[in-house]
Amino acid sequence: MNRKLTWMLLFGIAALFTQCKDSGDEVEADDENELITSVTLTFTEVGTGAVTTFAYKDPDGDGGNAPTKFDTISLKANTSYTLTPAFLDESKTPIDDITAEIKEKAYEHLLVYTPNPTTLLTYAYGDQDTNGYPIGLTGTAKAGAAGTGTLKVQLRHQPNAKNGTITPGSDDVNLDFNLKVK
Amino acid sequence: MKKYFYICLIILVSSLSHGQNSSCTCFIKGVIRDLHSGQPIAGATILLTGTTNGVFTDEKGKYEIRNLCPGIYQLEARIVGYSTYKQTIDLIISHEENFTLLEQEVHLKDVEITAQRTDAPASQPLTTLSGNDLEQTRGQTLGESLKGISGVTSMQTGSSISKPVIHGLHSNRVLIMNNGVRQEGQQWGSEHAPEIDPFVATRLSVIKGAAGVRYGSDAIGGVILVEPEELPFNKTLSGEVNLVGFTNGRQGVSSSTLQGGIKGLPGFGWRAQGTIKQGGNIRTPNYFLDNTGISEKNFSLGAGYRNKGFGIDLFYSRFDTKIGIFSGSHIGSITDLLNVINNGEPFVKSGFSYTIGRPNQNVTHDLLKAETHYNFQNGNRLQWTIAQQVNHRNEYDLHIPRNDSIAALNHPELTFKLNTLTNDVTWDHKPIAGKIAGQIGVSTLYQYNLMTGRPLIPNFNQFNIGVFWIERYVKNDWEFEAGLRYDYRTLSTHRIVSRQKISNHFDFHNGSGTIGATRNFTGNLSARLNAGTAWRAPNVSELFSDGVHHGAAAFEKGDSTLHPEKAFNSIASIKYASEKLTIEIGGYFNYIKDFIYLKPQPQPILTVRGAFPYFKYTQTDASFKGIDISAAWQFVKNFSATSKLSYLKAYDTRNDNYLVMIPANRWDNQLKYEIPLLANLHNVFFSVGNLWVARQKRVPPKSDFMPPPAAYSLWNIQAGGTIHLSAKQQLEIGVSIQNLFNTVYRDYMNRFRYYSDDIGRNASLRLKWKFGA
Numbered sequence: 001m002n003r004k005l006t007w008m009l010l011f012g013i014a015a016l017f018t019q020c021k022d023s024g025d026e027v028e029a030d031d032e033n034e035l036i037t038s039v040t041l042t043f044t045e046v047g048t049g050a051v052t053t054f055a056y057k058d059p060d061g062d063g064g065n066a067p068t069k070f071d072t073i074s075l076k077a078n079t080s081y082t083l084t085p086a087f088l089d090e091s092k093t094p095i096d097d098i099t100a101e102i103k104e105k106a107y108e109h110l111l112v113y114t115p116n117p118t119t120l121l122t123y124a125y126g127d128q129d130t131n132g133y134p135i136g137l138t139g140t141a142k143a144g145a146a147g148t149g150t151l152k153v154q155l156r157h158q159p160n161a162k163n164g165t166i167t168p169g170s171d172d173v174n175l176d177f178n179l180k181v182k
Numbered sequence: 183m184k185k186y187f188y189i190c191l192i193i194l195v196s197s198l199s200h201g202q203n204s205s206c207t208c209f210i211k212g213v214i215r216d217l218h219s220g221q222p223i224a225g226a227t228i229l230l231t232g233t234t235n236g237v238f239t240d241e242k243g244k245y246e247i248r249n250l251c252p253g254i255y256q257l258e259a260r261i262v263g264y265s266t267y268k269q270t271i272d273l274i275i276s277h278e279e280n281f282t283l284l285e286q287e288v289h290l291k292d293v294e295i296t297a298q299r300t301d302a303p304a305s306q307p308l309t310t311l312s313g314n315d316l317e318q319t320r321g322q323t324l325g326e327s328l329k330g331i332s333g334v335t336s337m338q339t340g341s342s343i344s345k346p347v348i349h350g351l352h353s354n355r356v357l358i359m360n361n362g363v364r365q366e367g368q369q370w371g372s373e374h375a376p377e378i379d380p381f382v383a384t385r386l387s388v389i390k391g392a393a394g395v396r397y398g399s400d401a402i403g404g405v406i407l408v409e410p411e412e413l414p415f416n417k418t419l420s421g422e423v424n425l426v427g428f429t430n431g432r433q434g435v436s437s438s439t440l441q442g443g444i445k446g447l448p449g450f451g452w453r454a455q456g457t458i459k460q461g462g463n464i465r466t467p468n469y470f471l472d473n474t475g476i477s478e479k480n481f482s483l484g485a486g487y488r489n490k491g492f493g494i495d496l497f498y499s500r501f502d503t504k505i506g507i508f509s510g511s512h513i514g515s516i517t518d519l520l521n522v523i524n525n526g527e528p529f530v531k532s533g534f535s536y537t538i539g540r541p542n543q544n545v546t547h548d549l550l551k552a553e554t555h556y557n558f559q560n561g562n563r564l565q566w567t568i569a570q571q572v573n574h575r576n577e578y579d580l581h582i583p584r585n586d587s588i589a590a591l592n593h594p595e596l597t598f599k600l601n602t603l604t605n606d607v608t609w610d611h612k613p614i615a616g617k618i619a620g621q622i623g624v625s626t627l628y629q630y631n632l633m634t635g636r637p638l639i640p641n642f643n644q645f646n647i648g649v650f651w652i653e654r655y656v657k658n659d660w661e662f663e664a665g666l667r668y669d670y671r672t673l674s675t676h677r678i679v680s681r682q683k684i685s686n687h688f689d690f691h692n693g694s695g696t697i698g699a700t701r702n703f704t705g706n707l708s709a710r711l712n713a714g715t716a717w718r719a720p721n722v723s724e725l726f727s728d729g730v731h732h733g734a735a736a737f738e739k740g741d742s743t744l745h746p747e748k749a750f751n752s753i754a755s756i757k758y759a760s761e762k763l764t765i766e767i768g769g770y771f772n773y774i775k776d777f778i779y780l781k782p783q784p785q786p787i788l789t790v791r792g793a794f795p796y797f798k799y800t801q802t803d804a805s806f807k808g809i810d811i812s813a814a815w816q817f818v819k820n821f822s823a824t825s826k827l828s829y830l831k832a833y834d835t836r837n838d839n840y841l842v843m844i845p846a847n848r849w850d851n852q853l854k855y856e857i858p859l860l861a862n863l864h865n866v867f868f869s870v871g872n873l874w875v876a877r878q879k880r881v882p883p884k885s886d887f888m889p890p891p892a893a894y895s896l897w898n899i900q901a902g903g904t905i906h907l908s909a910k911q912q913l914e915i916g917v918s919i920q921n922l923f924n925t926v927y928r929d930y931m932n933r934f935r936y937y938s939d940d941i942g943r944n945a946s947l948r949l950k951w952k953f954g955a
Contacts, residue, residue: 021601023630023641024676024685030637032595034581036790060680062789063637063728063739070788101584157514157581167521167529170580171514174792 035061036098037090039153039173041073043081043141056175059090072178073151075121075143083123083141085111085153087173103137108159111136112166114152119144120181121151133164143181151179210247214259228259304654305663305698305712307755307768307810309334310387314865318900318916320948321426321435321459324358324380328406331388332826333768333810335845338932339373341431341464341941342476342505343543346376347931348390349770350806350830350844351403354721358406359397361497363551363569366602366629370639370721372933377501377547377573379480381424381437381457384411390810391770392751394694394716395665398625398648402716402749402774413451413486413495416443420954430944431475432534433461442954449488456481462536466939467924472532473506473539491557501547506538511937512580515791516887519735519936523888528938544576544594561612566605573600577635596635603628620653631722637729639722640677646670652696661700663712668693671719675726690719690746706760713752720744724778724799730789735887737787737794738780744801747776762816769809777804779834779841782885802836820857826850831880839882845931846878846890863903871898878930891935894927896920902948916948 040055057069075081087098102109106129113136115121122142125134158169228245309331311319319327325336325344336344337352348356353372358365360378368374380386387407394401414420419442426435441453459478463470482499510528513519522528548571555565576594583589608623627646633639652665670691677684698712727740755768781800786793808830816822832844852871860866878890902916924943928935 021630021643023632023643024674024683026632027641027676027678027683028634029678029681031634032636034579034584039790056790058788058790061637062730062737063787064679067788098584104586105584154517159581161530170512170518171791173790174515174517175790176792 032061032091034157034172035089035091036087036155036173037061038086038088039175040086040088041153041177042084042086043073043075044084045076046080046082046140054177056177057090061091070175070177072180074180074182075141077143077146077181080140080142082126082138083113084138085136087155099137102135102155106135106137107131107133108157108162108169109135109172110156110158110162110164110166110169112152112154112156113139113141114154115179116150116152117147120147120149120179129162131162133162146182148178148180150176152176210257213244228257304661305700305710306393306714306753307390307710307766308387309390310385312385314902316384316386317914317948317950318902318918319380320424320437320950321428321433321946322380324376324378324386324406324408327380327386328388330826330850332812332828332850333390333808334388335828335848335931337372337843337845338929338934340471340474340508340511340932340934342461342474343373343375345372345374346388346406347845348388348404348406349772349808350832351772354400355403355718356406357393357397357401357404358408360408360549361410361499361551362553362567362606363549363571364398364604364627366571366600366604366627367545367547367573368575368598368600370723373507373543374575375505377503377545378408379437379457379478379482379499379501380408381439381480382410382455382482382499383408385409390768391712391753391772392694392714392716392749393696394749395650395652395667395696395714398627398667399646399669399671399692399694399716399746400718402718402747402751402772410453410484413453413484414441414443415451415486415488416448417451418442418954420952422950422952425949426946428461428944428946430941431461431464432536433459433476435459450485451488452483452485454481454483460536463532463534465534465942467926467942468939469527470532470534471508471510471528471938472530473509473537473542475506475536475538476503477538478503491559492555494552494554497549497551497553499547499549501545503543503545504538505543505545507541507543508934508937509539509541509580511934512541513735516735516794517792519887522937540578540582541580542578544578546572546574548572558612563610565608565610567607569604571600571602571604573598573602575600579636594635596638597633598639599632601630617657618653618655620651622649622651624649638727640675640726642673642675642722644671644673646672659702661702663696663698663700665696666693667695669717673719673722675722677726686725686742688719688725692717692746692748707756707758709754709756711752711754713750715748715750717746717748719746720778720799727799730791730794735794736780737789737796739796739798741799744778744799745776747774747778747801749774763814765811765813767809767811770807772806773835774804774806776801777834779804802834804832804841805835806830806832820855822854822856824850824852824854833880834882840880842881842885843931844878844880846893847876849874860903862905864906866903867901869900871900872896873898875929888936890930891928894925894929896925896927897922911951911953914948914950914952917946918948919943919945 037059038055038057040053042051042053044051054071054073055069056067058067089096089098113123121144124140125136126139127135127137129135153173153175154171155173156166156169157172161168311331323344325346328334328346329336333349335347337347338344345352346356354370358376365376365378367377389405391404392402393405397405421440424437437457439453439455444450457480459476461476463472464474480501484497486493486495510530549569551567551569553567555563557563575598577596579595605626606623608621610621613619625648629644631642633641646669648667648669650665650667655662673688675686694715694717696714700708700710702708723740724744725740725742727738731738749772751772753768753770755766757766778799778801780797783796783798785796787796811827814822814824827849829847830845832841834841850873852869854867854869857866872895874895875893877893881890898918898920899922900918905913907913921943926939928940932940
């Protein structure tokens with residue numbers, strides 16, 4: 001009896017020195033609510049309706065593997081295009097359509113297209129949010145004279161601060177596509 | 183692991199004249215006893231500073247110093263395992279008529295001395311903030327409170343998140359012992375402040391330099407001890423109420439304590455304490471910072487029992503904070519960051535508000551501790567401390583999910599749940615030959631972390647066991663100390679990569695050692711020398727980080743092949759202390775082999791938010807050399823000047839370069855005027871101070887988005903006093919103004935230096951009502 005008690009006591013004390021929980025049993029997949037893994041720019045030539053698309057793809061998000069695709073935008077000189085961007089989060093199942101979410105929350109998003117040099121392209125917004133500010137989910141891009149440079153595509157997230165300028169908020173997308181006009 | 187233990191030192195002060203002309207026949211004698219066990223303490227050193235006299239207590243705890251001339255002496259009692267106690271003693275030659283009387287009747291003076299038990303290495307510099315110095319920091323965070331100690335600075339994320347930095351090292355390299363328990367939060371993060379309410383403590387101490395042998399691995403930079411007062415065993419009800427108000431942030435802090443013994447139940451003591459803090463947006467000299475409020479609710483409960491040599495203490499504390507993070511500090515890309523830097527001030531404008539919106543941190547930390555000890559009749563002592571800590575950290579990002587139904591749930595974007603169980607068993611052996619005392623101990627730590635949200639660190643399980651042995655030897659004016667420790671740690675991590683669960687396993691083990699000496703020269707001079715080693719295993723963020731750190735605009739990547747870093751620390755100090763002048767000069771050299779740091783990579787890394795500078799956790803060899811000087815001088819009656827200088831040079835010796843995020847040199851000066859009694863006010867003081875912080879010139883070239891901020895100089899004024907309301911009640915009042923001239927400045931160690939200026943003028947009023955014993 002006494003011996004039993006001693007053993008129980010020893011066991012009890014031993015239990016105080018250990019814990020049994022395996023953090024591996026409860027491991028959860030990363031969940032980044034703002035992740036964007038692909039940006040696709042669709043240029044539709046005004047008149048002919050010819051469609052060309054250029055994309056940036058990083059399916060596993062920041063880090064891990066390097067981006068799998070980062071196209072050079074190739075446009076015809078002195079030609080007008082309708083530019084529609086598309087954003088996806090392909091890390092989720094089902095694939096998360098970020099474009100739809102931007103449309104839904106148009107009053108806090110702004111797309112900005114900045115060519116460098118500026119002579120390569122001129123952009124005109126073709127849409128407006130409920131407050132009358134541009135969005136940039138559709139617009140006209142007119143290629144200028146032949147040359148090479150870059151086109152910076154920015155998705156500005158401007159909650160409660162959107163005023164039609166680029167300044168408020170922060171970047172959700174900031175990509176410098178190489179741009180070739182010929 | 184560490185608890186207070188009181189001893190009672192009874193000194194019989196007496197003077198005798200045998201009718202001889204020689205007046206140097208006074209003597210001091212007494213017994214040193216342990217208050218709880220009642221056992222005499224053998225081998226304690228009794229020194230009279232200013233003389234060559236020094237004796238030891240015998241097996242019965244008795245000591246005697248003879249042939250003393252009348253005069254004022256500083257009696258110093260040094261007991262291994264206890265902090266040094268000092269007392270001024272006035273020896274007066276007796277009159278003729280006293281001759282016939284028994285010495286006890288006339289000259290017996292019972293002086294009760296309570297010395298606080300400490301495990302801090304005796305040969306390492308230990309600076310303590312207590313009493314009035316601590317009172318002046320009330321209402322501030324732990325990191326801010328410690329900034330007054332030379333060699334200690336803070337690393338900040340805005341004004342509300344502050345982490346202590348000792349000799350240039352911080353986060354996982356500084357260990358915090360909260361009430362005897364190793365604090366385990368998510369301390370790897372630069373924006374994760376210690377989850378401790380400083381009102382719990384009556385003493386904040388800093389051990390500078392590697393103290394790995396006693397406190398375990400990771401203590402490369404130093405150890406911070408947060409210690410409450412001993413529970414009021416057998417005492418009557420007492421308490422205090424603190425009220426602090428700050429103009430900046432319109433912050434109010436209230437903290438109360440109630441404590442006492444239990445009538446009719448001898449040996450019991452209890453304490454209850456709680457703190458509430460509420461603050462709003464911080465104001466820099468020119469603008470408010472949006473969403474920088476803070477809300478905190480903490481409480482602690484303690485109870486204990488003492489009976490002869492046996493003692494048990496139970497302690498529970500809860501720390502609950504919600505801290506707003508300045509919304510202008512959220513950036514998406516480097517372009518965003520460069521725009522804010524070029525603008526010179528934040529784009530986000532704000533007025534005053536108490537509302538805490540996104541982004542914010544919501545952290546709770548629970549600590550449950552039981553400590554029990556037994557003092558054996560023969561002088562041995564056994565102590566066991568078991569503690570459970572649960573740390574829950576929720577971080578809410580600025581942006582809610584775009585999907586409305588998910589956004590409505592208002593989930594944190596990051597959640598960490600860290601659970602830690604620690605056990606410490608220490609055995610203090612009885613003094614050998616009255617001269618050697620020592621301690622042997624075993625510490626274990628079991629920990630698991632669960633995290634959800636955006637990718638940052640993996641889940642992990644960690645187990646650590648360490649054994650140590652420290653011995654101290656006292657001989658005449660010398661005190662030697664040596665110790666050894668061995669630690670073994672296993673770490674398992676679990677994460678999901680491309681929908682696959684990947685588990686990794688790591689084993690780390692290492693030995694560490696310490697050796698030190700203290701020499702008390704005749705007079706007021708003493709010197710200390712300590713050499714020690716410590717090591718630190720890489721933490722999970724250093725092993726597995728992989729993503730953009732949005733606060734720093736950097737892409738940080740971990741390396742799972744990192745091995746532990748090892749520190750070789752030597753620290754020497756010399757101290758002169760007289761009644762009017764105290765000077766302490768300390769020098770240190772800390773060499774860290776395989777120092778883990780973020781190394782800039784030549785190629786930036788491309789993300790959907792553009793290219794980010796790419797940093798990889800890499801190992802190098804680093805040296806930290808520095809000097810701390812502090813001096814206090816009472817140059818005229820009632821007037822005193824204090825000066826503290828901290829100099830530090832850190833260098834990457836393998837790559838022949840400087841290191842980033844090293845605190846700049848600083849010089850702190852203060853002039854104080856004290857009046858012991860002014861009308862009804864006791865201990866009245868006025869002081870004016872200046873803090874000068876140099877520009878950090880030693881930075882690697884092109885390592886930063888903006889050059890380190892310019893040097894700055896801040897002025898402050900303080901005043902205070904105490905009103906004795908009755909024999910058992912007193913009211914302490916203090917006022918202060920920090921950044922008196924509303925100086926615009928930025929600090930290199932503040933991670934928000936890119937976004938905004940630092941905090942502007944801040945006036946505060948402190949009231950403390952104390953009642954009872």
